[in-house]
Amino acid sequence: MTEASRPSALTGFKAFVMRGNVIDLAVAVVVGAAFTNIVNSVVNGVINPLVGAFGTKELAGYSSCLKGPCAMNDKGEVVSGIRILWGSVVSTALTFLITAAVVYFLMVLPMSRFLARQETRRTTAKAEEEPQELPAVEEIALLRDIRDALVAPRGGDGH
Numbered sequence: 001m002t003e004a005s006r007p008s009a010l011t012g013f014k015a016f017v018m019r020g021n022v023i024d025l026a027v028a029v030v031v032g033a034a035f036t037n038i039v040n041s042v043v044n045g046v047i048n049p050l051v052g053a054f055g056t057k058e059l060a061g062y063s064s065c066l067k068g069p070c071a072m073n074d075k076g077e078v079v080s081g082i083r084i085l086w087g088s089v090v091s092t093a094l095t096f097l098i099t100a101a102v103v104y105f106l107m108v109l110p111m112s113r114f115l116a117r118q119e120t121r122r123t124t125a126k127a128e129e130e131p132q133e134l135p136a137v138e139e140i141a142l143l144r145d146i147r148d149a150l151v152a153p154r155g156g157d158g159h
Contacts, residue, residue: 032103039098043091059094062087 048058055062063070063085070081 028103028107031107032099035099035102036095039095039102042098043095047094048091058087059091060085060088062090 043059048060052058052061063083066082066084068081070083071079073079
């Protein structure tokens with residue numbers, strides 16, 4: 001391949017960016033980032049206080065201690081024991097699940113239904129454009145006519 005026939009880096013990049021998967025990924029990232037702020041507000045403003053109403057603190061504050069009791073200094077740092085912050089993990093997992101559900105039900109599901117309808121319309125239109133196959137009886141009659149037309153120039157005597 002010569003330098004003149006090789007596609008430029010800009011042309012290759014444009015082809016890469018214009019692929020459907022890259023565009024879909026970019027949209028998903030932007031929308032996911034926007035929904036994350038909303039979901040964080042719901043988790044921090046509604047779910048955590050509800051857990052706090054039933055428990056002793058909000059969800060992110062729950063933790064357990066391994067290797068004996070956890071002792072903390074004035075700054076809130078653990079000086080002895082191993083503290084597992086499982087409440088913040090559960091809170092983050094809830095944030096992820098809510099974000100994924102919102103993106104799926106508000107974007108992915110409607111888009112897949114729309115694309116399925118488009119595909120159905122396209123295949124229906126394509127089927128209507130294709131010529132219908134001849135029934136077997138008409139094909140046999142047509143083949144007999146062709147045979148008779150080929151035999152007729154020979155004089156019909158078989159030579």
